[in-house]
Amino acid sequence: MPTLATTVDGLSLPNPFIIGSGPPGTNLNVISKAFKEGWGAVIAKTVSLDASKVVNVSPRYAKLLANSGEVIGWENIELISDRPFKIWEEEFKKCKDQFPTGVLIASVMEEYRKDAWIEIIQRCEAAGVDGFELNFSCPHGLPERKMGAAMGQDPEILEEVCGWVKAAATKPFWAKMTPNITHIEDPSRAALRGGATGLSGINTIRSVMGVNLDTLRPEPTVEGYTTPGGYSSRAVKPIALRMVMEIATMIRSEFPGRSLSGLGGIESGRDAAEFILLGADTVQVCTGVMKFGYECVKPMTEELLAFMAKHNFATLADFKGKSLDYFTTHADLVKRQTARKAAASGKSVKNDAEWKGDEFVKQSDALARG
Ligand SMILES: Cc1cc2nc3c(=O)[nH]c(=O)nc-3n(C[C@H](O)[C@H](O)[C@H](O)COP(=O)(O)O)c2cc1C
Numbered sequence: 001m002p003t004l005a006t007t008v009d010g011l012s013l014p015n016p017f018i019i020g021s022g023p024p025g026t027n028l029n030v031i032s033k034a035f036k037e038g039w040g041a042v043i044a045k046t047v048s049l050d051a052s053k054v055v056n057v058s059p060r061y062a063k064l065l066a067n068s069g070e071v072i073g074w075e076n077i078e079l080i081s082d083r084p085f086k087i088w089e090e091e092f093k094k095c096k097d098q099f100p101t102g103v104l105i106a107s108v109m110e111e112y113r114k115d116a117w118i119e120i121i122q123r124c125e126a127a128g129v130d131g132f133e134l135n136f137s138c139p140h141g142l143p144e145r146k147m148g149a150a151m152g153q154d155p156e157i158l159e160e161v162c163g164w165v166k167a168a169a170t171k172p173f174w175a176k177m178t179p180n181i182t183h184i185e186d187p188s189r190a191a192l193r194g195g196a197t198g199l200s201g202i203n204t205i206r207s208v209m210g211v212n213l214d215t216l217r218p219e220p221t222v223e224g225y226t227t228p229g230g231y232s233s234r235a236v237k238p239i240a241l242r243m244v245m246e247i248a249t250m251i252r253s254e255f256p257g258r259s260l261s262g263l264g265g266i267e268s269g270r271d272a273a274e275f276i277l278l279g280a281d282t283v284q285v286c287t288g289v290m291k292f293g294y295e296c297v298k299p300m301t302e303e304l305l306a307f308m309a310k311h312n313f314a315t316l317a318d319f320k321g322k323s324l325d326y327f328t329t330h331a332d333l334v335k336r337q338t339a340r341k342a343a344a345s346g347k348s349v350k351n352d353a354e355w356k357g358d359e360f361v362k363q364s365d366a367l368a369r370g
Helices: 028-037 085-098 114-126 155-168 185-194 234-254 269-277 287-292 294-311 322-326 330-345 357-368
Strands: 006-008 011-013 017-019 041-043 061-065 071-076 104-108 131-135 173-176 198-201 205-207 229-232 259-262 282-285
Touching: 017 294, 028 041, 028 085, 028 294, 071 234, 071 287, 085 104, 085 114, 104 114, 114 155, 131 155, 155 173, 155 185, 173 185, 185 198, 185 234, 198 234, 229 234, 234 259, 234 269, 234 322, 269 282, 269 294, 269 322, 282 287, 282 294, 287 294
Parallel strands: 017 041, 017 282, 041 104, 104 131, 131 173, 173 198, 198 259, 259 282
Antiparallel strands: 006 011, 061 071, 071 229, 205 229
16 A cells, blocks of 8 residues: 655655645635545745735635636635734644644745745744745745745845745755746756755746627736736646656755655646655645645545556655656657657667768658658
C-alpha cells in the first residue's frame, strides 16, 4: 500500500496537500476546518504588521466560465489580510494548541525594511508557527508599496530580504514566486542564494478578466473602474506546470536538496501527480478549495494513491521529478523524430556530427514527406 506521508524541510506532513494562502486560510475558524478535513498543512492568508494600510474593495472577483457553466478561470483583486496582526498572533497560538501536530505555515509580506521583516518573523515564531512562506508575488495593490511582486521581480532585493529572514528565522521558509516575469529561474535562484529553505510557485498571473459589452466597463468593476488582478484556477495549470518544471530543473542542477511546493490550478489527485512528476515536493490548492470546499482533500488523496498504486510507487520520492528527464530542445525533438521516421522507412540518416543548417532542414523535410 503506497503512503502519502512525507517529510519536507523537517516538517512531517500526513500528505502533500497544503491549503494555499488566500481565502481558505483567512482565520482560525477555517484553518481548523482544513485540519479537521485532513489537509497535510495549512498556509494562512498573508499577514503584515500594519493591517490598517490594507484596504480591500468589493467586488474583487471575476470568473471565466466554460460553456458548461463551470468556473475554469478566476481573477481576484484581493489584497493580503486586512485583519490586525495581534489577532493573527492569538489565532496562530490557539491553532497550535488545538492542532499540535498540524503543520501551520505563516505567509508573510512586509515593506523593504530589515527591522520589519525580522519583527514579523520573530513574532510569528513566538506564536508557534512551524514555518513560513514569504509572499514575494501578489500582483496587485501591494506593488505600489514596493511589496509583493515588486520585490519578487527584483532578484537583488529578493536575495537581500531572504538573507534577513535567514538570519532571523529558526524555522524553514519558502519564497513564493511570481509568474509575472519572463524567466522565473532568475528570482528563484536569488531567493535560494539568500538562504530560502525552498520555493513555492506560482502566485496568480496578472490579468484582465474581460469587458462588459453592455456597460463597456472592464471587470471586476468597482465604482465603474477596475485594475488588473491575479488569475488562478484550472485555466492557469499549464503555465504553472511549465514554471514548476523550470524551477525544479534549476533546483536539481544548482541547489539539490532545496524543496519546491507547486500550485496553480490543482483540483484533483491527478493534477497533484503531474506537479510532483515535474519536481514538486508538495502541492497547494487555493481556488480549488473555494470551488469545491475543504472536503475535496479526500478524493484528491484517494486519486493520488490510486495513481501511485497503478505505477507501483510506494512513496512520493519514488516519482518526484521523474518526468523532468523528458524535456529537451525543439531541435532535439526534430532530430529524434527524423531519426525515428528514417528508421521506420528503412532509409539511412546522417549521424549527429553531420547534422547542420539548411541541409538538416532539407533532409528532415524530405524524410517527413516519406
Ligand atoms: C481570492 C484569492 C486570494 C489570494 N490571496 C493570496 C494571499 O493572500 N497570499 C498569497 O501568497 N497568495 C494568495 N493567492 C494566490 C494563491 O495562493 C495561489 O498562488 C494562486 O491562486 C494559484 O493557485 P490556485 O489556482 O490553486 O488558486 C490568492 C488567490 C486567490 C484566488
